[in-house]
Amino acid sequence: MPHVKTQTIDFDRPLTTVDIVIFTVSEETLRVLLVRRPVGEGEPFPGRWALPGGFIDTAKDADLESCARRKLTEKTGVDVPYLEQLGSYGNAIRDPRGWSATHVYFALMGLDDVELAAGGNASELRWAPVHADITGEALAFDHAEILAAALTRLRSKVEYTSLPAFLMPVEFTLTELQRTYEVILGRELEKKAFRTRVLAADLLDTVPRMQVGANRPAQLYRLRDTRKAHVFARPFGSADAPNAAGMRR
Amino acid sequence: MPHVKTQTIDFDRPLTTVDIVIFTVSEETLRVLLVRRPVGEGEPFPGRWALPGGFIDTAKDADLESCARRKLTEKTGVDVPYLEQLGSYGNAIRDPRGWSATHVYFALMGLDDVELAAGGNASELRWAPVHADITGEALAFDHAEILAAALTRLRSKVEYTSLPAFLMPVEFTLTELQRTYEVILGRELEKKAFRTRVLAADLLDTVPRMQVGANRPAQLYRLRDTRKAHVFARPFGSADAPNAAGMRR
DNA sequence: TAAATAGTGTCTATGAGACACTATCAG
């Protein structure tokens, strides 16, 4: 009898969910994890792609964040290194079942060791590339709008934080990290300025190995603090956008 | 019969509220609006001070933000110039009535023309000064924690945005604006650097009047865009904290 | 006149941007 207490409250309770926008980078492409909506009786948006998430289980979830972590672990099989709240979205029309609100989390992960183990059926889960117009895709609910907000947040924070380091495999070179910045920002950064800043920030530990290839070997690094992002005093610049900070949230 | 549809959903619905942290500055003091909890049958935290807010009215509120605006207008009688989402807080224990989640908004307003008209009884509503230890006060629910988060957000954004301009009366001098920055940041700023930055940002319109007093008159300004904050490329500095940006959210 | 606050001139230090330069590998 889950609704015994409801009568003591004067207002109807909105449907409440938690959704997660989780990004990664692979093949020099920013990607977001999507799941396919189930097809069934009374299911909204059957068969459409959606952000991972779902209803809060008030019996199992102690709070919103652990609900988000639970859902992520169910999908990716790993404990994500970076998780923050993006915001919440609630209105009368986003869910055909009624007034609903979703608490949205924003997560980043590297892709070295992970397979999307979950669910069995791989067609139900995919790392979708984030093209320029992905926010126009026919995602379920208002998830296209939420994804757009997450992208804005990501791009904005990448301007002045070390967030891209959370999108890397465990070990990486400075050039690879710079490429991740460039992929997200959609512009090139100046090599010397980038390296000076990142190294001065003391974010990275060198690992005593080099990445070899058909050229001069590159020093490998790994994140020193895998839980907290670094904030640079100034945004990354570029030739055309000397003050490209955008709205920082 | 508000709960007819509930049986189609497998999970219990958390209680859902919207709360607002609204700041202002008066008498060189940062203040937050608090309301007294009602005393009555089944009311949690009776008589305690709390952030303004309450249940979503799914019949009247089209979305979360309009719910927040409705509650603010009920309390302050004005349309607040700055409103953004702070985040959401939900867990099993914050409300004795059950698993609950609140969507929290962050608002700023100037105090020139406003009386707390609402409610009639003035003892139910107050602009509480934000002292160093206000977050230890015995606010209702987890509102002390939410207030602490809002303060962190405010202080963080004041380092690199024009947010304090939204805390000013309609017309103000540069020195008064600088004082507001200093009150919030808890440290003094360098006059010349402050003025150069603010004027270069092209945020303000001069009004063709001066503020007179027992000294040289000061130019009066007003905000050019009363809806959008400006983001400075670098944080405001100080003697002791050349890189005092903190975590920007 | 003094007191008080408004507002400016100017020097220095810091770090980003540009870009050419050197370094070290495979083949």
Place this chain on the structure above:
DNA sequence: CTGATAGTGTCTCATAGACACTATTTA
């Protein structure tokens, strides 16, 4: 050797910080 990418030296420019200076009012 060449090709390719890693990594550095160094100059210029913008702007913050410091702080002393001038400006304009009332009493």
